Amino acid sequence: MTVQTQTKRTVAAIVNSVETLEGAGFLVRRPFPKINFSEFDPFLLLDELGPVNLKPGEAKGAPDHPHRGFETVSYVLDGRLEHKDSEGHAGLLNQGDVQWMTAGAGVVHSEMPESEFTRTGGRLHGIQLWVNLPQCDKMIPPRYQEIPATQIPLAQTEDGSVTVRVIAGEALGAKAVIETRTPIIYLHFTLRPGATIIQSVPKEYNAFAYVLEGFGLFGTQQERGDDGQMVIFAQDGDSVAITNPANAQKNLDLLLIAGVPLNEPVVRYGPFVMNTEAEIMQAIEDYRNGRMGRIHA
Numbered sequence: 102m103t104v105q106t107q108t109k110r111t112v113a114a115i116v117n118s119v120e121t122l123e124g125a126g127f128l129v130r131r132p133f134p135k136i137n138f139s140e141f142d143p144f145l146l147l148d149e150l151g152p153v154n155l156k157p158g159e160a161k162g163a164p165d166h167p168h169r170g171f172e173t174v175s176y177v178l179d180g181r182l183e184h185k186d187s188e189g190h191a192g193l194l195n196q197g198d199v200q201w202m203t204a205g206a207g208v209v210h211s212e213m214p215e216s217e218f219t220r221t222g223g224r225l226h227g228i229q230l231w232v233n234l235p236q237c238d239k240m241i242p243p244r245y246q247e248i249p250a251t252q253i254p255l256a257q258t259e260d261g262s263v264t265v266r267v268i269a270g271e272a273l274g275a276k277a278v279i280e281t282r283t284p285i286i287y288l289h290f291t292l293r294p295g296a297t298i299i300q301s302v303p304k305e306y307n308a309f310a311y312v313l314e315g316f317g318l319f320g321t322q323q324e325r326g327d328d329g330q331m332v333i334f335a336q337d338g339d340s341v342a343i344t345n346p347a348n349a350q351k352n353l354d355l356l357l358i359a360g361v362p363l364n365e366p367v368v369r370y371g372p373f374v375m376n377t378e379a380e381i382m383q384a385i386e387d388y389r390n391g392r393m394g395r396i397h398a
């Protein structure tokens with residue numbers, strides 16, 4: 102047996118989130134897109150909703166809106182969200198559930214807090230990631246993969262100091278059940294104080310971590326990344342190292358997200374992401390003419 106030595110990546114940048122209002126007026130933390138940082142190929146957006154403790158009646162969502170040309174990945178950490186779409190599809194996302202929606206040629210959908218959750222209030226925390234589709238997949242029929250928390254593979258190191266939920270890709274011997282159009286890694290790691298994880302991320306992938314809670318030391322330089330920060334790894338190795346310092350007061354909770362860049366032109370206009378201006382004009386026209394459908398109450 103040959104043991105391949107992995108080269109660890111350095112950290113290229115630490116990016117702060119901006120706070121912005123989305124949908125009907127809920128606050129998100131967004132590392133990108135923002136001015137001078139519009140995408141991280143093949144990813145188009147990362148939003149962290151909350152964590153926030155909502156009073157009764159306070160929860161807001163995103164009423165009917167379209168998407169074309171990419172995928173939206175919703176991951177609920179706390180609370181309950183419901184969605185409806187133009188294909189007649191509806192569902193409820195509970196804590197730990199993932200919805201990987203391939204919008205492809207187009208859907209119109211709503212993403213709202215569940216009505217009973219809205220009535221009672223409670224803690225809401227969620228993540229939305231936008232994954233770009235390659236040119237050849239932009240107009241495929243829409244597809245949903247809805248994976249309940251119980252079916253998201255969960256793995257641990259032998260000593261229990263690191264736990265991972267494998268949403269896409271592979272980690273600690275566990276393999277994701279979600280299928281992606283291009284190679285994607287989406288891992289939710291929890292590291293106890295004093296724990297280190299070395300995760301393999303092939304060299305051709307663009308990779309970043311997003312810190313949900315606590316802080317960590319990243320890459321060969323052991324750069325500090327805090328709650329709400331995005332840590333961008335350089336493309337200079339085939340693994341990443343992440344540590345929660347031994348003197349930390351909290352677990353380190355983070356997402357490790359990586360994908361092979363598409364290296365294609367990106368033209369985006371709100372909820373449409375295509376390769377050319379003409380395709381954007383077409384998307385606007387198709388939406389206006391109801392060719393992406395509409396939601397039936």
Ligand code: CO
Pocket residue numbers: 163166168173210212
């Ligand atoms: Co949406």
